[in-house]
Amino acid sequence: MTNAHTVARALRTRTLPMIVAPVAAGAALAYAHGFDFAWSWFAVTIVGAVALQLGSNALGDVADARSGADKLARVDRGAIATDPGLIESGQMSAREMLSLTAALYGVAVVCGVVLAIARGWLVLPLGVAGALLAWQYWWPPVKYGYRKRSVSTRSRYGRPSFPACS
């Protein structure tokens, strides 16, 4: 069974300041320029942004495990792997990671819809565009963050195998 510590590693919770800080700074800027500040809406915004970021972290790990990027970063002596490597080590399955992603993206969608209804529709196109860009970076059909791997690449590093993803 996957414990809380493993989930925290899977989501890379140490990246949280990177998403909380700009949202907080944006709220402070709006407050300083005379807009009303509501803690409740600020909390909903933070929860939505964090869910989107952590979900994208989890989705990226699945895609990197499937492509072999994680494994190659671990065997390259001149590299430092920045992902937790939980799928490769068998601590989490790709299916569990994808379920986590779906749950977090679901939370983000709920927050976005609530904010759009209560505070203004502009949040919806921005949120949808962000989510699509994050998703299609790793995932078909567009998968713009990757190109097709060449035979020479596989022969150089050996073809990675990923039992957790098969």
Next chain:
Amino acid sequence: MSVVLFTHDLLHYRSDKAAGKLTPVARWGDEFGLIVVGGWLTLVYVVLTVEVAFKVFPVWTLAAVATAIPVAASWARAFRDSIVQNCLNLLGATLGAAVLTTMTIGLSLLFWR
């Protein structure tokens, strides 16, 4: 924060490229990647200064410019020798500067109103 994500790709750009992952650093290589990081960081501090000049942020937000010192030192070290340890130090310095700068902006704005 975008420059932090960009810098983090320096740590494994060769393996990314080998796996077919087209991060900007994997496309352009570490040297050009570091030039982009340097230009980007410079732009961040220039824009911050311009924003203060146009009264978007209060003048004491400029205290955040002090965070450029460790970042510049780490960047120079990584540019001289782009071994992964130097890139890791640059990532740490950039992340620390990003969080400190954002905190400085946020706090100065709260006391400005």
